[in-house]
Amino acid sequence: MFKIAFSGAQNCGKTTKAHFFYFSCLRLGLNVELVEETARMCPYPLDNSADFKTQDWISKKQLELEKLAVSKNPDIVICDRSILDPLVYSTVLYENGKMSSNELNIIKARVGDWVRTYDSIVLCQVCPMVNDGLRYTNTEAQAHTNSLFDKIAKDFKLTNIRIA
Numbered sequence: 333m334f335k336i337a338f339s340g341a342q343n344c345g346k347t348t349k350a351h352f353f354y355f356s357c358l359r360l361g362l363n364v365e366l367v368e369e370t371a372r373m374c375p376y377p378l379d380n381s382a383d384f385k386t387q388d389w390i391s392k393k394q395l396e397l398e399k400l401a402v403s404k405n406p407d408i409v410i411c412d413r414s415i416l417d418p419l420v421y422s423t424v425l426y427e428n429g430k431m432s433s434n435e436l437n438i439i440k441a442r443v444g445d446w447v448r449t450y451d452s453i454v455l456c457q458v459c460p461m462v463n464d465g466l467r468y469t470n471t472e473a474q475a476h477t478n479s480l481f482d483k484i485a486k487d488f489k490l491t492n493i494r495i496a
Contacts, residue, residue, distance in 0.1 A: 333406060335398075335449060337414030340456035341477035349456060350412035357408055365401035367411040370394050382425060384435040391418035391442050398449070414453050419443045420480045424473075447488055454494045455481050 336353070338346040347369060357364040370393040371378060376386040394415055401409045422439040425431035447453075458478050485493050 333402065333409065334451045335402070335409040335411070336452045336454065337411035337416075337450050338454045338456055339414040339416050339420075340481055341458055341474045343474060344456040344458050344478070346456050347412050349454065350410050354410050357410070362408055363406045364408045364410060365404055365406045367394070367397045367401050367409065367413075369412045370397065371413070371417075382421065382430070384422075384425070384431050384438075387418045387422040387425065387431070387439055388435075390421075391415060391439055394418065395442070395446060398446075411450075414450060415443050415446045416453065416481065416484060420477060420484055423480055423484070424477060444488070447490065450492060452492050452494055453485070453490065455485065457495060 338350045338353075340346055350366065354364060354366045370390050373393060374386060374390055376382065376389055378386060394411075394413065394417075398409065398411060398415075401411075419439050422431055422436050426433065426436045458474055
């Protein structure tokens with residue numbers, strides 16, 4: 333089994349790339365599972381209104397859905413987001429005083445235990461912002477979030493990172 337995740341800042345094409353890869357694999361006749369984005373399922377506020385409950389829920393849901401996909405024993409598991417995403421957004425919350433260091437460390441520990449289960453993580457690069465009615469469209473925040481993905485990938489010494 334091969335497990336790949338598409339990660340990155342808001343509006344950088346993760347969902348488009350994950351779905352394109354998913355349907356390409358299906359056309360090749362591969363047994364493939366797609367783990368959909370968990371943030372849109374979250375019962376708690378997102379973006380500027382988010383807090384620890386939001387990122388705790390998203391990270392736990394991400395793990396749950398990935399475990400379910402893996403249990404089906406496919407050839408490929410494609411994840412629209414990775415466990416890195418809640419850590420990056422938790423870091424932003426911490427920087428903005430909306431999450432404590434203890435809460436950030438809870439998310440960080442969860443990531444450290446799981447991030448090595450991916451065979452590849454594709455860090456999608458910033459694209460022009462599109463207002464989808466759900467996320468904020470602050471381009472400075474997008475660029476900062478994107479830089480945090482790069483930093484956290486380096487902090488974890490990840491060698492399975494691809495830039496797209």
